[in-house]
Amino acid sequence: MSSHKSKKRKPNNDLNHDTLDTSKPSAVFVPTKGRSHTLSIALPGSIIANAITFEQKTALAGQVARACAVFCVDEVVVFNDGQASTRPPEQEGFTAFSDPNYFLYHVLSYLETPPNLRRTLFPMHPDLRLAGALPSLDMPHHLRSDEWCEYREAVAARQEKVEGTPGTLLDCGLSANRVFVPVLLEDRTRTTIKMPAQDARRQNTKSALTCKAVSPDTPREEAGYYWGYSVRQAPSLSAVFTEAPYEGGYDVSIGTSERGHPAQSILTPGMDGYIEPTWKHLLVVFGGVAGLEAAFSADAELQRAGVPAVKELFDTWVNLVPTQGSRTIRTEEAVWIGLTTLSVALAARGGAE
Template identity: 40%
Template sequence: MAHNYNDRSGGKHMTFDDDHDNSEYNARDSFKRKNNEEDRFAFGKRQRFGGQNDNKPRFENWNSEAGRMNNWNSNKNKKWQDAEQFEEYFEDVPRPEKPRKYTISIAVPASILEETCKKDELRTYVVGQLARAANIYSVDEIIVYDDKCWRKKNVAGTGSDRQNLIEMMRMLLEYQECPQYLRKYLFSFHRFLGKVGVLNALNAPHHLLSKQWCEYREGVVLDRRNKSLSYVDVGLSSEITIDKKLDAGVRVTVRLPPETKDLTKRFGVVVSPDEPREKCGYYWGYTVRVAHSLTEVMTGGRFQNGYDLLIGTSDKGEDIKKTEYPKFYHALIVFGGVEGLESAIEADDQLEATEPHHLFDFYTNTCPMQQARTIRTEEAVLISLCALQDKLLPKGKN
């Protein structure tokens, strides 16, 4: 990390709080030699030898053999003490109680960045709120989709402007999910990231500090040549090695064997990003997928058998207190924009369904006591995930 040299004093003398009062040196006859010889040497003795109280001259300890040996031993012990400061002491990360194989996905329209946000700074903050909500309630996948409900004609008519907002949301979500120590490798400067200073840190379980020890870590393959292995930066004090030769710049999930904790040269094994969740129960962040229509949201998932529980959210849906959900492996919760899911379904020509009840297994009102005329999408995500938590978690299959 680069150091900032702008705080240098520029050669000016600095003052300190413990500076002595110099008024006595301005008094008359202040530089007369003192009559007491012992007091004259006492000040210099305390400065050099840490306040020794003997009355011997200050260089006598150096002239004796015993004095030289004592000084050598003290310096030797000091070197050992300084070396101990560089030893690594890790804080173990608590392991979850049980593994989790089911997943929860949410779909959010990118049109909210045009409908409710006017500047990039506010757009960045809104996307950060979505990422925070997903992290708090252990969402495994965020789908950014085009609901084709753009209010401004120039955005709806020109694909480039519309695509820019979709790409902006995707990039900001991926930036938030990425551990801080990997961002310098995976993200170059881009105008969509110009306002990331307003983002709140996720503090996700996989955003590990250098002094935290977990059996899994996220890393990136470094550009170091070796025929049989690769070097990976996983956020520790030194890089580790893996038993595979991978291209530089690739992000990987690494499992660290317990014995490597006390080693100077550590090694690991590359595993699937789902393993920390499926085997140990860690929440390991979310993946981001872009869908160009509502149809693609339903059919373009990465799961072999698709989503087995589809939930649409709207103030026109059924009261969540009266709803009971079945058991599931992969649940998908879809949110609409300002005009709601009804307009998104109507705008999608590929859908055969004309009503939300025909498309979703459940059409749910997660805030039946709503008093505001409308609820912003980032607010709806947080409210819905909170309301669905007790309903969905007991139904997830492992």
């Protein structure tokens, strides 16, 4: 019987063990320059109805939120594709089994909010009973109390005068300073603030730190930070487009379907569906269990307008996995696959900024 000799790894002498700290994550978002372009995704709330238990419904919403955080999605649109019935909320406003569109919107909104602001902005609600146990999104605006950033998210605490100037005291998660903006805000109003240039930790902790209230887009446009995603509901597929928050709407839209062109076409110059890296507002729309075709058929506005087919709504109509082995790709899977595929196009757009 041959003896077994254990094989030990040789130490890597090239590593400087005195300086290498493996106790903390190293993938910290570092902005390089301002970003004017945005990425939006749209998906139907009916995917929540397809999940059986409350736990599954909550976990599904968490998967979508994680994908949005990882790939820096700026806007999420939850639309009604007509494939799930809705009814008034159950006891105490519980919507997991009565209104899947609102439930998905509600959980996504909660997860995007910085943890230190959630208790103020989201009173206890049965929809969110399990949301606190979901994996953290840990986005750049989810700052710890001892972290410094030139921007922060804050919530209005009370109106007050500071050195004779009327304004509002805010809670932004800084433990050593009160934060003040010279703007009158209603209590529990969420706002984005720009901190003064000097380090607030060197300020007199007894005085309020005066900041500037800015648009939620400012951290992205001025400094290039990924600053989370906004969430909106759309009553139909067509409303995803007609209720766009950007002036002029989305200049490029991508529809996803197993009947579309291979997704590689959006990355290859000369192919049908190629996307030039010059767009400003990109929208990617995912279908539910029955696909975008079902959402199109249920949309009365599109039917009255005489749109011949759902693919005519989009600039590009793609198949994310042309060689799929499973009969179906779930929407939450399609979001991860689609954003991974698009990451090359997004990087090209960032380089052309």
